[in-house]
Amino acid sequence: MSGGTVVAGAIYADDGRLLLAQRAYPPELAGLWELPGGKVEPGETLDQALVRELCEELNVDVRVGVRLEASVRLKPGLDMVAVRARIVAGIPDTTEHLDLRWVDADMLNAMDLRGEIVPNDRAWIPELLADLRE
Numbered sequence: 001m002s003g004g005t006v007v008a009g010a011i012y013a014d015d016g017r018l019l020l021a022q023r024a025y026p027p028e029l030a031g032l033w034e035l036p037g038g039k040v041e042p043g044e045t046l047d048q049a050l051v052r053e054l055c056e057e058l059n060v061d062v063r064v065g066v067r068l069e070a071s072v073r074l075k076p077g078l079d080m081v082a083v084r085a086r087i088v089a090g091i092p093d094t095t096e097h098l099d100l101r102w103v104d105a106d107m108l109n110a111m112d113l114r115g116e117i118v119p120n121d122r123a124w125i126p127e128l129l130a131d132l133r134e
């Protein structure tokens, strides 16, 4: 099945920084940084899928907040959205990613300029920078 939605989390810490996760695969994306997330499964809401994915990938419990406005067409029938979230329990840990990093606006902007952000996720950079500069 190719249709559906991918949901990614814009996770903010209490100090305002944003969590980025470094992809391990596929080879063309390995080493680049993304908002962690995954596919919404049949019968799940967006929020439920994000909570499940972030528990599986990072070992944290999150409280889901407001969606980012930009959405990304990954391919026909598969769109990706991002939702703001906060960690309510656990410390993020890598299970599927190479590394994790908390960034502020200047760090995110510099990583974007260096081409270190997963191309699909660049659609969210303006909104993420606005959040980080609040």
Ligand code: CDP
Binding pocket: 006, 008, 034, 035, 036, 037, 038, 039, 040, 074, 080, 118, 120, 121
């Ligand atoms: O693990 P699962 O199959 O649920 O999800 P995934 O493989 O992590 O992501 C599904 C698709 O969304 C892949 O094509 C990823 O490259 C893409 N994706 C993305 O472009 N940016 C993200 N922040 C998360 C996923």
